[in-house]
């Protein structure tokens with residue numbers, strides 16, 4: 025199996041050495057990994073440019089490839105934070121850099137960080153969810169230099185009344201619009217298994233969204249643990265395989281040089 029969402033110490037919120045991640049991945053018998061460290065330009069909380077060095081990142085990944093490449097496929101990715109006002113800077117960041125995979129994620133809504141709950145202040149959960157989806161719609165309408173949209177219902181982690189405030193039916197229309205837009209521009213979604221680690225009832229996204237994606241003939245699904253510690257690599261991936269089969273998906277996806285490769289789900 026392939027874990028396509030992993031953070032190393034090139035992200036502010038992880039201390040894992042890339043080499044350490046590779047060793048754990050081999051121990052866990054993963055076939056491949058993609059390191060996806062954060063690039064969140066103009067994040068209200070921290071200044072990413074101080075920590076991410078593309079040159080060092082590439083160097084360390086290349087060193088690991090020569091060391092472990094015969095037993096582990098290692099890919100170079102990035103988790104790119106989308107905000108409407110930095111899309112041009114995102115484009116500039118990607119310019120002239122090689123990545124196998126660009127995972128686009130929303131961590132900030134209207135310049136307010138979700139993680140520290142700033143964006144929830146003074147609004148109801150339903151309004152917060154609506155704002156988040158509007159933000160996704162705006163961002164993907166103006167920016168398409170990515171491969172997959174990350175943790176599409178990440179707000180479930182932060183809602184003041186808990187994830188039960190997210191009633192799928194209330195937002196189905198917007199979700200359908202978002203998923204169709206992604207499919208039209210050949211972009212995928214991810215199953216992010218960290219939902220369970222955040223004590224939610226399921227992965228990101230909830231199964232209704234996965235089902236809708238399948239019904240709309242969406243085919244590109246990457247799988248990621250979103251691990252910030254190598255202990256979480258491949259977290260609950262067997263459950264993901266079962267879930268995908270239950271929803272009649274026969275393949276999941278990995279990316280190399282920004283091109284999708286479809287991996288058959290065994291069994």
Ligand SMILES: [Zn+2]
Nearest residue numbers: 103129174175
């Ligand atoms: Zn993220």
Ligand SMILES: [Zn+2]
Nearest residue numbers: 029031103250
């Ligand atoms: Zn992440």
